[in-house]
Amino acid sequence: MTEADEKDGPPVVLVDPIDMSKLDSEFRNEIKSMPYGDELNACFACSTCTAACPIANVWTYKPHQLIRMIILGMREEVLSSDEIWLCLTCFQCQERCPQKVRVTDIFFDCKNLAAEESKIPETIVGLAKTLMEKGQLYEVTADWEREDMDLEPAVPGLSTNEFKDIIKATRTGKIVGGEE
Ligand code: SF4
């Protein structure tokens, strides 16, 4: 492409344009009305949260972009994004935000809203099902392996029944179990 062609052609677009007709102006208020949303409007898009995030480099939407998307009303994109579930909840972003925006907690709120609408990644559903069925996320080494390692055949005092009952009685248990 020649320099002249570049001048005549369409402008270079680095990100997809936002479809204004799909914005939900109430989304910002929805998040703001939640216990941790007070400072949402104070965000001035400095990107400090993204600079502090240990995994933002592999996210399509970075933390500061997600916060901006919430403010703009991009409800569908935020609640359907993988990033809110990939968050490590390390609180690095929240600790460093100069405006005291509770970034990590806001992502928790987004996860709760997404879950209410059954927008939960399969991997997360799988983890919740494992918790409900087994009472723990990781399998205890099988008896024969424990024996090989000179361990007691069963883990002393391990009982997951009470935990399983508690999980099943929670909203999470009901959503994952298909009761809601
Ligand atoms: S660090 Fe705080 S003010 Fe800066 S972009 Fe992130 S949320 Fe907004």
Ligand code: SF4
């Ligand atoms: S809490 Fe989540 S968004 Fe914030 S720095 Fe950690 S991984 Fe990144």
